[in-house]
Amino acid sequence: MPQRFDLLVVGGGVIGLSVAWRAARGGLRVAVMDPAPASGASHAAAGMLAPVSEVTYTEEPLLRLGLASLDRWPSFAAELAADAGREAGDLDYRDGGTLDVAFGADDMAALEEIAAFATGLGLPARRLTGRECRRLEPMLAPSVRGGMLAERDAWVDPRKVTAALLTALERRGVTLLRTRAAALETSAGRVTGVRPATGGTVGADRVVLAAGAWSGGPGGAGAPAAIEGLPPGILPPVRPVKGQIMRLRSPEPILGRCVRGTVHGSHVYLVPRADGELVVGATQEEMGFDTRVTAGGLWELLRDARELLPGVTELELSDAVAGLRPGTPDNLPVIGPAGPPGLWLATGHHRNGVLLAPLTADLCAGDGDPGLLKICSPLRFQEHR
Amino acid sequence: MPQRFDLLVVGGGVIGLSVAWRAARGGLRVAVMDPAPASGASHAAAGMLAPVSEVTYTEEPLLRLGLASLDRWPSFAAELAADAGREAGDLDYRDGGTLDVAFGADDMAALEEIAAFATGLGLPARRLTGRECRRLEPMLAPSVRGGMLAERDAWVDPRKVTAALLTALERRGVTLLRTRAAALETSAGRVTGVRPATGGTVGADRVVLAAGAWSGGPGGAGAPAAIEGLPPGILPPVRPVKGQIMRLRSPEPILGRCVRGTVHGSHVYLVPRADGELVVGATQEEMGFDTRVTAGGLWELLRDARELLPGVTELELSDAVAGLRPGTPDNLPVIGPAGPPGLWLATGHHRNGVLLAPLTADLCAGDGDPGLLKICSPLRFQEHR
Numbered sequence: 001m002p003q004r005f006d007l008l009v010v011g012g013g014v015i016g017l018s019v020a021w022r023a024a025r026g027g028l029r030v031a032v033m034d035p036a037p038a039s040g041a042s043h044a045a046a047g048m049l050a051p052v053s054e055v056t057y058t059e060e061p062l063l064r065l066g067l068a069s070l071d072r073w074p075s076f077a078a079e080l081a082a083d084a085g086r087e088a089g090d091l092d093y094r095d096g097g098t099l100d101v102a103f104g105a106d107d108m109a110a111l112e113e114i115a116a117f118a119t120g121l122g123l124p125a126r127r128l129t130g131r132e133c134r135r136l137e138p139m140l141a142p143s144v145r146g147g148m149l150a151e152r153d154a155w156v157d158p159r160k161v162t163a164a165l166l167t168a169l170e171r172r173g174v175t176l177l178r179t180r181a182a183a184l185e186t187s188a189g190r191v192t193g194v195r196p197a198t199g200g201t202v203g204a205d206r207v208v209l210a211a212g213a214w215s216g217g218p219g220g221a222g223a224p225a226a227i228e229g230l231p232p233g234i235l236p237p238v239r240p241v242k243g244q245i246m247r248l249r250s251p252e253p254i255l256g257r258c259v260r261g262t263v264h265g266s267h268v269y270l271v272p273r274a275d276g277e278l279v280v281g282a283t284q285e286e287m288g289f290d291t292r293v294t295a296g297g298l299w300e301l302l303r304d305a306r307e308l309l310p311g312v313t314e315l316e317l318s319d320a321v322a323g324l325r326p327g328t329p330d331n332l333p334v335i336g337p338a339g340p341p342g343l344w345l346a347t348g349h350h351r352n353g354v355l356l357a358p359l360t361a362d363l364c365a366g367d368g369d370p371g372l373l374k375i376c377s378p379l380r381f382q383e384h385r
Numbered sequence: 386m387p388q389r390f391d392l393l394v395v396g397g398g399v400i401g402l403s404v405a406w407r408a409a410r411g412g413l414r415v416a417v418m419d420p421a422p423a424s425g426a427s428h429a430a431a432g433m434l435a436p437v438s439e440v441t442y443t444e445e446p447l448l449r450l451g452l453a454s455l456d457r458w459p460s461f462a463a464e465l466a467a468d469a470g471r472e473a474g475d476l477d478y479r480d481g482g483t484l485d486v487a488f489g490a491d492d493m494a495a496l497e498e499i500a501a502f503a504t505g506l507g508l509p510a511r512r513l514t515g516r517e518c519r520r521l522e523p524m525l526a527p528s529v530r531g532g533m534l535a536e537r538d539a540w541v542d543p544r545k546v547t548a549a550l551l552t553a554l555e556r557r558g559v560t561l562l563r564t565r566a567a568a569l570e571t572s573a574g575r576v577t578g579v580r581p582a583t584g585g586t587v588g589a590d591r592v593v594l595a596a597g598a599w600s601g602g603p604g605g606a607g608a609p610a611a612i613e614g615l616p617p618g619i620l621p622p623v624r625p626v627k628g629q630i631m632r633l634r635s636p637e638p639i640l641g642r643c644v645r646g647t648v649h650g651s652h653v654y655l656v657p658r659a660d661g662e663l664v665v666g667a668t669q670e671e672m673g674f675d676t677r678v679t680a681g682g683l684w685e686l687l688r689d690a691r692e693l694l695p696g697v698t699e700l701e702l703s704d705a706v707a708g709l710r711p712g713t714p715d716n717l718p719v720i721g722p723a724g725p726p727g728l729w730l731a732t733g734h735h736r737n738g739v740l741l742a743p744l745t746a747d748l749c750a751g752d753g754d755p756g757l758l759k760i761c762s763p764l765r766f767q768e769h770r
Binding site: 312 | 633678700
């Protein structure tokens, strides 16, 4: 094993693995450092690829990023499956759209606004009556009053994606270092490698920090030690946003597409898998580095899912986990050169890590619209300091 | 290993293990047959030893059985801990009483009746105002209007009890046969042993059938094959009553004693462990041999627990399982000679298996009030046929 690489990626979630895979396909000698790859937010994630219906809660720059990455998903999924030696359908990538439903007059008005906004941007967003919603999804609650179908939205199984990425990396000879990155090594202001917690040095021409919620500077109580070795102000202001999510098991799929709605003021979404699994997500909690599944979190998910789809009551609970999304002050990811030569960032993807993985990998490989890279620049936070 | 025993117990739940332990202490050569001991209803059970507060939902004969067994619990726990080489407190046996709380006027009226009934029988049952309830248990919901403290009630950790029983059995040289009992062997109308699913014969002077919900005659769809080899009408009319139950984890105990109440018409109880675990149970469902933990079952438990004790919201979910209680038509257990010489039954304990284990073991050892044994006689069902 060479202890010097062209590229060393710190963090083995969907972002880090995608960046490493893209680079390895480009012919670089690549390593990934993570004590437990594919076990954090990527393991919890539902895998909605839904830039349009996410418009509700965010701004236009994120929509641009999301659409650019959504366009990349079909070929990303196909090439990844092939590279991992799997069938084309093995990642459960599907593009049946997202159905956003409304219960009350306020919800309906909000959906009208989103639909108008999306249509104005040339995006397909079809408004539906309650009856039309139930014709699409017969298991929906009778109290659903109307909805909007974002027809371009898609979804994928993130656990299958990261498993395929790990296989593809192995087949391409990428080195997986199962240890924690303790510090960045620098020489004359340039980042030259990483010091693992287990000691020694792993040298690299470029280091990409893709450690999700663990990429940020020193945090508050309960926060893990930040990666050392950098001057203050370089690490991005990333914070953990806890999400609890559960998986139910059905003998056969009870939805044909993703469904989301607002219940008692909280957003819930339901993502169906081809094998009958139904993902119900997710809470959004500012709890620091806390990954406990709580009675209150589960109760909220169960309450909201029942409201949307009463039939869930009969389904078996197969999994309940919590993950930490890497949130940023402006809800946009942090991708690009971090300042010191040799260091890039690829983090801060918050709710959109799975969606933005193909675009992030391309941007880190120098392949992508410079305007998009500018939106994500780490320097936007450094300038404010 | 001798293939002939004085006593062969079919079923390694808390009942079967207790019967075997009592017999082994009496000097008998004993074997227990179970493919997965201590994994069924005993693993799910909360461990309330609450004959008085159970009076609500049942009849006086069961109360007599419960009180007789409750009296045996302190010495049973002490002797079991000693026999298993453990500290006296290791089974988490505690006797702080059950607090039964009421939210509305109807609940209060029902509690008044139970309290009057219990007091009439000379049992301690103290009525409390809402304020007195919260003085005992400060975490209780403000909406609790009053309650009743059944001061004699106790509780224990069933998982620690079965683990101690398995250790004690091993130390006493009891043979544990990890296989399913396929059939009873008979000779001239007398039961002479058991044929395991793995073949062969295990001979015994007496067989005790203590297989819980699996002790009954041939059931409906989805039911496992009944134990073979007996004339029709001998196996008791035991049916599975599904209970889903969850365990929450707290840094320290948030209750000092068991609390129960009726929320939205369903009964919920909360059992605290010394280490901070809080058991929340349990659903009662007639679903056949179905042990799935469902979204609806969990939702009901979480909803009811929140109503009683709003602070549960912050607690971590550590376990959720379903067990099958062995229910009988009259809610009384089935203990005693089954008809054919050499065969005894010890099953049908429904919600009271843990409570009734010491008494059941004594009755099977010929030690106990003949009047109690008569209440439990298997022949009461055979006579009706």
